[in-house]
Amino acid sequence: MTIAGSVVGCTEKKISAQDGPIRVQIPSLSDKTYSMQEVELLTITDLSRLEGTAAQFFMEPTSQDGEIVGKAPAVRFMKSKEGVYVAMDALSLQLVTLYYQFERLMFLDQQIGVATVNIWPRKVAINARFSSEDGSLLQNNALYSSAVDTYLFVPFTSEDLPLMVNSGVIGHEHFHSIFNQIVMRPLGDRYPKSDLEDLYLPILLRGLNEGMADVWGWIFSKDSNFVGRSLPSEKLSRRLDFDVLSMPTRKELSSLIAHVPPEYEVSISYKLGNKLARSIYGLSKVMLNQPGMTEDKVRIEMGKALVLTLSELRTFLDQKKPEDVMAPAQILFWFYKSLSLTTTAECEYFQNMVKDPDLVTAFSCKK
Numbered sequence: 001m002t003i004a005g006s007v008v009g010c011t012e013k014k015i016s017a018q019d020g021p022i023r024v025q026i027p028s029l030s031d032k033t034y035s036m037q038e039v040e041l042l043t044i045t046d047l048s049r050l051e052g053t054a055a056q057f058f059m060e061p062t063s064q065d066g067e068i069v070g071k072a073p074a075v076r077f078m079k080s081k082e083g084v085y086v087a088m089d090a091l092s093l094q095l096v097t098l099y100y101q102f103e104r105l106m107f108l109d110q111q112i113g114v115a116t117v118n119i120w121p122r123k124v125a126i127n128a129r130f131s132s133e134d135g136s137l138l139q140n141n142a143l144y145s146s147a148v149d150t151y152l153f154v155p156f157t158s159e160d161l162p163l164m165v166n167s168g169v170i171g172h173e174h175f176h177s178i179f180n181q182i183v184m185r186p187l188g189d190r191y192p193k194s195d196l197e198d199l200y201l202p203i204l205l206r207g208l209n210e211g212m213a214d215v216w217g218w219i220f221s222k223d224s225n226f227v228g229r230s231l232p233s234e235k236l237s238r239r240l241d242f243d244v245l246s247m248p249t250r251k252e253l254s255s256l257i258a259h260v261p262p263e264y265e266v267s268i269s270y271k272l273g274n275k276l277a278r279s280i281y282g283l284s285k286v287m288l289n290q291p292g293m294t295e296d297k298v299r300i301e302m303g304k305a306l307v308l309t310l311s312e313l314r315t316f317l318d319q320k321k322p323e324d325v326m327a328p329a330q331i332l333f334w335f336y337k338s339l340s341l342t343t344t345a346e347c348e349y350f351q352n353m354v355k356d357p358d359l360v361t362a363f364s365c366k367k
């Protein structure tokens, strides 16, 4: 591409998508690898500050009275002879990519019917200084904070794919906001206070949240190995395209929780979440065998089913008596019930994965 000499700065007329789609060059996933591609931004109202209806950025943010505060970014572009905007530095490139992905997430949420559960533009904090449990500043991570309803990207120092460019990671974090809005926020004070003595439910819920977030990350990015692209140490443990033989029963999860030291509680959640994500991803392969089924149809169908599953989960937690113990595989049952396109093959795929007797019976698969 030829780069003409025009540099886009803050002093010029605002470049807005209201005057037509803004063509930009960004790294994007295609054919299993990330490469530079030309895409169109449709919701930007001021390109030089990356303002628009999809995302609002807070640079070097701080939190004041429960609100996130920070400067708007000042991004720099050059316009090519062909009219394509090309970011002039690495941060500008990452930010415009991130904006583009939030725009696509907004359209996906609209397609799935979940766009109104969140407030748009979504708040995104860049280079957030976030202390980890040992007091050191967190690096190479992305998180969602329900307290300030904001996605936090902490400094990324690795040579691998930056998290701000990784569409699967962005989709994963976005799911946490949907989980929060549909499940946790309506429950308010009723959770987790009632369960402080018992770690079972918090560990289970965290695992389900992480697992479904990985499914959402895949639905959004079509990438079954998105975590490993940015964090190679997690490649094997987080990829979705491995078979799962079974989900742990209530008893197995309880005894695991009772026997591991507290510092492993988070890893129990992630392992459980990964089993859930792999189970659902595996089901997508079974669904693809249905006549006329395409990967895109399966992804949207699964996104809708995940949202319905969250409502089932909230209702269960809302009405739960102290003696009710939720089996991890219960989520598979709700998910299966929420799908509109299933055959005996899908039913049996999940039935073979559950071991709690009541759930095996619940999956009454037609022969």
Ligand SMILES: [Zn+2]
Residues within 6 Å of the ligand: 172, 173, 176, 210, 213
């Ligand atoms: Zn997560």
